[in-house]
Amino acid sequence: MGNEIKILSPCGMLGYGFPEESFLRGMKEEPHGIVVDAGSTDAGPHKLGAGVSIVSRRAAKKDLTIILENGIPKKIPIIIGSAGGAGAQVHVDWTMDIIEEVLEEMGLRAKIAIVWADIPNDLVMEANQQGRIKPLSPNIPSLNEEVILETNGIVAQMGHEPILEALQKKADIIVCGRAYDPSPFAAIGIFHGKDPGLSYHLGKILECGALCAEPGTTKDSILGIIGETSFKVKSLNPKRSCTSISVAAHTFYEKEHPYILHGPGFTLNLEQCEFKELADGVVEVSNSKYIPAEQHFIKLEGARKVAYRTFVLAGIRDPILLENVEDIEKRVKQQVSDYYDEIPSNDYKVNFYNYGMNAVLGDKEKEVFRGHEIGVVIEVIAKDQELANSICATARSTFLHFAHEKRKSTAGNLAFPFAPSDIEFGPVYEFSVYHLMEIEDNPFRIEYR
């Protein structure tokens, strides 16, 4: 096939918003697919663990309305990757509910394919017993029965294969559970017979929207064009343009290696890539290589609840207190544990984050503190919410009235910006499953509606 295949990426995350003019400029190019990523592990394990989304329903609906009202009448396939933030069943259901509402409001009909990415815990358990699961990096503990049982909703990152199947079945809208971010984009290129290396590399560039342009943003549209031996990336907003540096830089973005990218069932080798700036602010990329894997592994993701949190935010301006704040915090902790001597020390933990003074880098900070005020977050982690609330209240009042040496401000040590001061945060999660599982059969079930 000698024709060019065009893919419109409205924005870096469904619900982040984009200028409608940019999107419509993309529509004028008559794209072969509109693809938008909707998920990420960036915001931590909470989305997957608690089954909530990253963006608001209102924002997701706003973006979906523009995409569906333009794409459906023109029969352009619309693909949503990692629906609802984390791509588990609850996230896909949330997305489907919005899609159905928009279709109904607009009087549109569409054939919808849902690619589920949930992996039942007992399958993971079995694979683990058979030694088919390994951690992704050395700082990830091996899986055991307890962790698997405690993990909420395990998902796997899909490749392009099930999406391709849905395209072949002529679905108008394909809603994917958890997907490797570039896969839904790559599926369009591969469906039209294009090179999988180019298709996946382009997918990697497009999945963040216009972040690969300059000035970069995830809140604007971008167009990808795949030819025979190269692909092009083109900004759809005259305020931005793609440069060879901006596109090459984006190839680096949030990956562990600059040119070896591991995906489901393959490795992308970009070592020999060339980034060429064409005259009109369009960048052309060639030599992206797709190397199929001998064994097929999928990446599993799962989160479990590890504790409950309550925190309080306060400011400190008193210079005498500031001078000794770290020592005072240690003593506050001690007083709290002395007061609650009936509670086992393993049941809770008090942490201080002194914003303005080493809060971000912690022990690794080498810069000397020079400020005149700091913000303190007193965080209490406990095995249940009631305990977290109680310990936090005690830690807060202890700190507020702590009688440190040289103190003249005997009325109180902390400036609270809010009343009430303590914030009950709810459960805290961790990524308990972040492993590769060797598979033989495709675990991604497709449902058509």
Place this chain on the structure above:
Amino acid sequence: MEKLFDIAKVLRSKNSGPFELTMDILFDSAEKYQRVKNSNKITTEMICSLYNIPESDIRHIVFFDPAMGIKITILREVSSGTIGDRDVYGAQQHAPLMNILID
């Protein structure tokens, strides 16, 4: 001598997955990139000292000529977004690199 921050076009950090942290140093000219690459200042020893980590915590230090960029990937002490994490997106961990002096 000039600071790395002043020579680089982009100097950033981000998670690469919840268990790793990746730092990108990118340049807008081959000359600047080569100057930093040839200075031999971006080394395992330098990163271990700046981040106070053992060598085993370093995943990659890669110089990628076609993109005129350097990538450093290290293991996270605590996985993203759980108890004790101070930077969920890992987006503010690049700062210690800024003051590396380049000949």
